[in-house]
Amino acid sequence: MRDLTLVLLSAGSSSRFELDIKKQWLRIGHDPLWYFVANKLQKTGFFSKIIISSSKEDIEFMKNYGNFTYAEGGDTRQQSLKNSLKFVETDYVLVSDIARSCIDNSFLNKIISLSSDADCIVPYLPVNDTIVYDNDTIDRNKVKRIQTPQLSKTSSLRSALNTDKEFTDESSAIIDSGGTREFIQGDEAAHKITYIGDLNKIPCLEAPSNDTLSGNGFDVHAFDDKGEMYLGGVKIDSDFGFKAHSDGDVVIHALIDALLGASGMGDIGMMFPDNDDKYKGIDSKELLKLVVKKIYSYGFIIVNVDITIAAQKPRIGKYKMQIRETLAKILHCEMQRVNVKATTTEKLGFIGRAEGVGVIANANLKYFDWQKIK
Ligand SMILES: Nc1ccn([C@@H]2O[C@H](COP(=O)(O)OP(=O)(O)OP(=O)(O)O)[C@@H](O)[C@H]2O)c(=O)n1
Ligand SMILES: C[C@](O)(CO)[C@H](O)COP(=O)(O)O
Numbered sequence: 417m418r419d420l421t422l423v424l425l426s427a428g429s430s431s432r433f434e435l436d437i438k439k440q441w442l443r444i445g446h447d448p449l450w451y452f453v454a455n456k457l458q459k460t461g462f463f464s465k466i467i468i469s470s471s472k473e474d475i476e477f478m479k480n481y482g483n484f485t486y487a488e489g490g491d492t493r494q495q496s497l498k499n500s501l502k503f504v505e506t507d508y509v510l511v512s513d514i515a516r517s518c519i520d521n522s523f524l525n526k527i528i529s530l531s532s533d534a535d536c537i538v539p540y541l542p543v544n545d546t547i548v549y550d551n552d553t554i555d556r557n558k559v560k561r562i563q564t565p566q567l568s569k570t571s572s573l574r575s576a577l578n579t580d581k582e583f584t585d586e587s588s589a590i591i592d593s594g595g596t597r598e599f600i601q602g603d604e605a606a607h608k609i610t611y612i613g614d615l616n617k618i619p620c621l622e623a624p625s626n627d628t629l630s631g632n633g634f635d636v637h638a639f640d641d642k643g644e645m646y647l648g649g650v651k652i653d654s655d656f657g658f659k660a661h662s663d664g665d666v667v668i669h670a671l672i673d674a675l676l677g678a679s680g681m682g683d684i685g686m687m688f689p690d691n692d693d694k695y696k697g698i699d700s701k702e703l704l705k706l707v708v709k710k711i712y713s714y715g716f717i718i719v720n721v722d723i724t725i726a727a728q729k730p731r732i733g734k735y736k737m738q739i740r741e742t743l744a745k746i747l748h749c750e751m752q753r754v755n756v757k758a759t760t761t762e763k764l765g766f767i768g769r770a771e772g773v774g775v776i777a778n779a780n781l782k783y784f785d786w787q788k789i790k
Pocket of ligand 1: 425426427428429430431432433469489490491492493494496497512513514515516608609610
């Protein structure tokens with residue numbers, strides 16, 4: 417058996433998938449699709465190293481899952497591959513799209529154990545329909561649908577990609593650079609997820625888990641004798657604001673932590689460090705929008721949130737509905753799923769002495785159920 421590295425390309429933006437979720441984060445049970453694929457291929461024992469190419473932002477979250485080598489992706493599939501190849505130390509490398517998610521072990525075995533001296537081994541499927549190119553009907557027997565995984569000699573692939581030309585697969589780059597390729601029968605199961613409808617065409621994906629994931633958040637801000645006051649994204653009628661690096665919206669900060677807690681994405685300080693000038697005086701609604709975008713793109717939906725504002729002053733009652741409306745819009749959910757409660761602390765403690773405000777928030781998430789839309 418060859419000493420082999422696997423490169424899984426997962427840095428795409430899923431623009432043709434047409435949903436808020438990136439396809440690599442669809443859940444299979446509890447696992448994101450990329451992890452489901454990587455884990456399944458790791459279990460084959462065929463690879464001495466698995467390199468996963470992804471965006472910088474995704475890699476931070478991916479590290480929570482498996483002990484793989486993560487390589488930052490590029491603007492194109494080819495650039496993502498070039499970045500990944502820097503980590504390859506074996507003579508042969510198998511490259512596959514994470515979006516080809518149902519690669520069967522025996523198909524894989526056929527590719528990697530083929531005895532061939534070609535620079536690249538390429539699976540293909542024949543075309544059974546009539547093919548018209550421009551206005552000419554062409555010989556369909558000469559047309560091949562190229563799939564991944566493709567097995568390449570690492571040195572041949574590296575030098576083939578040392579070009580400004582852009583190729584859509586490894587074998588085309590290798591042929592262009594004077595190398596050789598050998599075709600091998602492909603597998604319908606290795607169909608690529610490009611559009612939502614492609615989910616109907618692949619056999620191995622089980623439904624997402626129906627579990628509810630819950631998270632809590634807690635934040636406190638002291639009053640400042642100047643500035644504007646914002647709570648839950650709503651401007652509060654007040655002669656003073658909060659001491660903070662941002663606009664001090666303690667409601668949104670607690671809510672962000674609840675969302676990050678439920679999704680397992682850490683906390684607000686990790687995402688928006690309070691020593692980063694970028695966030696100085698920032699409108700916290702903008703931070704919440706970024707978090708919500710992540711929540712949806714990583715495969716979650718928001719079930720409900722519940723917020724308790726502990727404040728001796730200001731009085732919150734008359735702002736509650738406006739806060740619910742404002743937050744519901746940002747969270748992309750109905751207002752009845754956003755509950756806001758307020759309490760004083762009966763004049764006890766720092767809140768009771770009107771030195772600041774404390775907020776507790778809870779958030780419940782579920783995995784996006786892609787089976788309902790496919
Ligand atoms: N800059 C890029 C673009 C694509 N890919 C990966 O290459 C594979 C094939 O790409 P495709 O299916 O087209 O995925 P996306 O680029 O995400 O899709 P779209 O073109 O619809 O945005 C995918 O596994 C994708 O993650 C990548 O690693 N880096
Ligand atoms: C490599 C590939 O999967 C072979 O068919 C394909 O070219 C990549 O997909 P994309 O849609 O062109 O990014």
